[in-house]
Amino acid sequence: MALVTTKSIVPSKGEAGKSELLVHLEDVGKVYPNGTIAVQNADLKAVEGEFLCFVGPSGCGKSTIFNMIAGLTNPTSGRLSVLQTTPKEARKQNEIAFVFQEHTLLPWAKLIDNVTLPLTLRGIPKKQCKEEGERVLELVGLKDYMKVLPRQLSGGMKMRVSIARALISRPKLLLMDEPFGALDEITRQTLQDELLSIWRQDQKMTVLFITHNVFEAVFLSTRVIVMTPRPGKIADVIDIPYSFPRNEDFRTMAEFASYVRQISGVLKH
Numbered sequence: 001m002a003l004v005t006t007k008s009i010v011p012s013k014g015e016a017g018k019s020e021l022l023v024h025l026e027d028v029g030k031v032y033p034n035g036t037i038a039v040q041n042a043d044l045k046a047v048e049g050e051f052l053c054f055v056g057p058s059g060c061g062k063s064t065i066f067n068m069i070a071g072l073t074n075p076t077s078g079r080l081s082v083l084q085t086t087p088k089e090a091r092k093q094n095e096i097a098f099v100f101q102e103h104t105l106l107p108w109a110k111l112i113d114n115v116t117l118p119l120t121l122r123g124i125p126k127k128q129c130k131e132e133g134e135r136v137l138e139l140v141g142l143k144d145y146m147k148v149l150p151r152q153l154s155g156g157m158k159m160r161v162s163i164a165r166a167l168i169s170r171p172k173l174l175l176m177d178e179p180f181g182a183l184d185e186i187t188r189q190t191l192q193d194e195l196l197s198i199w200r201q202d203q204k205m206t207v208l209f210i211t212h213n214v215f216e217a218v219f220l221s222t223r224v225i226v227m228t229p230r231p232g233k234i235a236d237v238i239d240i241p242y243s244f245p246r247n248e249d250f251r252t253m254a255e256f257a258s259y260v261r262q263i264s265g266v267l268k269h
């Protein structure tokens, strides 16, 4: 099967004209005060329901793009809209959630209290917090661990709790910055399967996911954003049109290997 490579910024899934445009970067650049050009001329559209992976070597500006989308730092050039408004405004609407490689769970709080924290902080009534907490812990397969403390969990389980906590606000946009980077390969693949299953249950949620692992990017994505450094640029956008659900068979297909080779080729240039 022929591979589809596109320099186009138009999404392959979700029909940009009809679905909500969630993230729109137009010629976005970021120069830090010390003069580092972290991102240059970035153009990208993400619509609801997409799963985009960002790959690229260390220092190519992946986290900077995420931080700009999250409203944690401003672009120094170009235009950026998130959920049809400014990133800061979008963040206030509680429609954006994050998952980082470090789980950042409160060590003294039971799992149910850890996952409901975003709602508790917003003053949501206790009963509703508990119901929502149970819902998301069930989603990640940890409902039986509600009263357990984080130190009693494995690394993979802690990551599941972080994902549950991010999902509790029913975000439209989920930003994941190398979430599985510290996990062993088997746990990583299990969590990839689980994440795709959760994403597929919510037709509208868009996931933006940073990884150094090209195999992971191909397995998860509807499109892979390939970045190159100095200065950080979007070098290519590659469609992964293989259908969902994806399972073990996909990982062993010639088609899968072709996508991996194609992305690796862009990274090496």
Ligand SMILES: Nc1ncnc2c1ncn2[C@@H]1O[C@H](COP(=O)(O)OP(=O)(O)OP(=O)(O)O)[C@@H](O)[C@H]1O
Pocket: 032, 033, 034, 036, 037, 038, 056, 057, 058, 059, 060, 061, 062, 063, 064, 065, 232
């Ligand atoms: N606050 C900052 N001030 C100055 N330079 C910064 C700052 N944050 C990042 N940089 C620089 O900007 C460039 C891009 O960094 P960024 O963290 O976005 O890259 P990355 O692709 O996410 O890297 P990694 O994969 O290692 O996390 C790097 O050269 C980095 O040193």
